[in-house]
Amino acid sequence: MNIERNTALEAWMTEHGHSSNSLAEAVNAAQERLTGRPGGLDGSSVRAWKAGRVRWPKSGARRALEEVTGLSATALGFVPRGRKSSAPVPSQEDLEMNRRALVGGIAAAAVAAAAPGTVAPRRIGMSDVERLQGRFTEIVASDHRHGGQLGIEQRAAALADEALNLQNAGSAAQRVRSNIYAAAAAFRSSAMWAAIDGRRYEVALKHMREAQSLAEMSGDQAIKFRIWSHAGTMYRHMGRPADALAANDVARSLHITRRDPMFASLGLARQAAIAGTAQDRTATRRALEQAQEAMIRADSADFRPVWMLAFYDQAELDSLSLSAYLSLGDYPTAEFHAHRCLVALRPHMVRSRAITTTRLAHAQLAQGDADASLATAMEVQTDAATQHARVSRMLQEFGAALRAKAPGSPLVQDWNEHVAAWRTTV
Structure with missing residues (x-):
């Protein structure tokens, strides 16, 4: 029996700088992510793949390898059990052609499908x-x-x-x-x-x-909504409320908002945040009331896209309410929504917790409660405070506001020392 080297796998490894050992480690890690148990491969396992001694890896290793490379096992040159390879032994020139073809990642499958000896396109x-x-x-x-x-x-x-x-x-x-x-x-x-x-x-x-x-x-209506809704948020952060409202209106005009009240609720909540930036109190309150009503009407359904299921709930509605009322200068109402948001936030919403905590500190300071605001601001985790651009900027603004409210006070000194400690841990 002739054993043919797996030149497709070799070409992929060469292009991506993997040795047999490093690929084995990457596949083991991917298998642990997928199954909860680390894989048992080593460099000799990968060398057996390259040499063609193993023509079809075990299912767990195969799935993990596909996860690492982004290619199917067949595109990587493996042959399912019971199927004979009809490809001739490649020349050195063929190997170079295959290596160049694999630069495109998944598109390499198209090259493999069109190569001589292949029965049909993938x-x-x-x-x-x-x-x-x-x-x-x-x-x-x-x-x-x-x-x-x-x-x-x-x-x-x-x-x-x-x-x-x-x-x-x-x-x-x-x-x-x-x-x-x-x-x-x-x-x-x-x-x-x-x-x-x-x-x-x-x-x-x-x-x-x-x-x-x-x-x-x-x-896809859902992804169109996401993009235009993100655009509205982007323009709001850029200080362009008219453009923000126009972009958000495109999202809200999609028929998915009429079919699913949860999308309608998110569109209205973001409209409220934009209206707050534009200092339109009436529009802010009306949009938030309608957003709450729409959320109550919405069914709890798993059919929604993962990005919607992962973040939009009552906590996010309160977060957008907090943003809107903070912009309007209604600090007691902003604080109310901040506390509600923090209680309801799901554990994985780490970034949102940092943003909400920072906004709460601003609301408390604006009401004259410098001690409470300082304690709140110090609760922000170091990673978010130093590595998240939006949180970092809001905390800088908090520090400036604190110095303006209580110049020369021990609170300002405490904050400066806290910020210095953050920086030393980066």
Whole structure:
């Protein structure tokens, strides 16, 4: 029996700088994330894959390898049991061609499908979509833990490109293609949100335009809502309430808001935050009342997209109410919503807790309670205080306001020492 080397796997490893040992470690870690138990591979296991001695890895290792590489096992040169490989032994020139082809990530599957000896192009299916959706869930979770980080933005943008490469990797039904475009739009909208949260607005605008185009090709109402709603928030943070309201109105005009009261509620809550920035008290209160009414009407349903299920609830409605009333200068009402939000926030909403705590400190200080506000501000976790652009800026503004309220007081000294301690831990 002739044993053929797995040149596709070798080419991928070369392109991505992996040794046999480092790939084994990455696959073991991925298997632990997927199953809760670490994998048992070592460098010799990967060398057996490359040499062709193992033509079809065990299911756990195979799934983890697909997670690490973003490619199917067959695209990586493995052959399912019972199937014979019809490909001839490649020449050195063929190896170089394969190596170049794999640069495109998932798009390498298209090259493999078109190579001599392949019976038919690869068929892209819902399993590919589900894999992308699983990685999107990871992006959403990272955002709620850390928020605004450049690494999250870059990873989400890369995954959007990966999803688009998949479109060229083979044939697919229209429903599958629409779902892939929706996944690409979702990744790009997460890159957009990370840039907004990190106050990188020019970059966020570029992500927004790309996300909008992808969403149109997908026809997915939920992702269109997310993108336009994010745009409204972006313009609000940029101090452009008219543009913010216009963008949010596009989100609220989508028929998904008529079909699902939860989307209607989120659109109204963000409209209230924009109205607060514009100093429109009547519009703020009316929008918040309507947002609350819509949330009460909404069913508790698992059919909503993961990004909606992960963050929008009563706590987020109170968070947007806090933002709106803080902008209006109604500090007692803002404080009320801050406390309600903090009680109801789910544990994974780390970034939101830091933002709400900082806003609460501002509301307390504005009411003259400097001692309570200082204690509240000191509760913000070090990571958020030093690494999250929005939180860092709000805390700087808090420090300036505290110095203006109580110049030369021991409270100011305590705050300065606390900030210095934060900086030494970075």
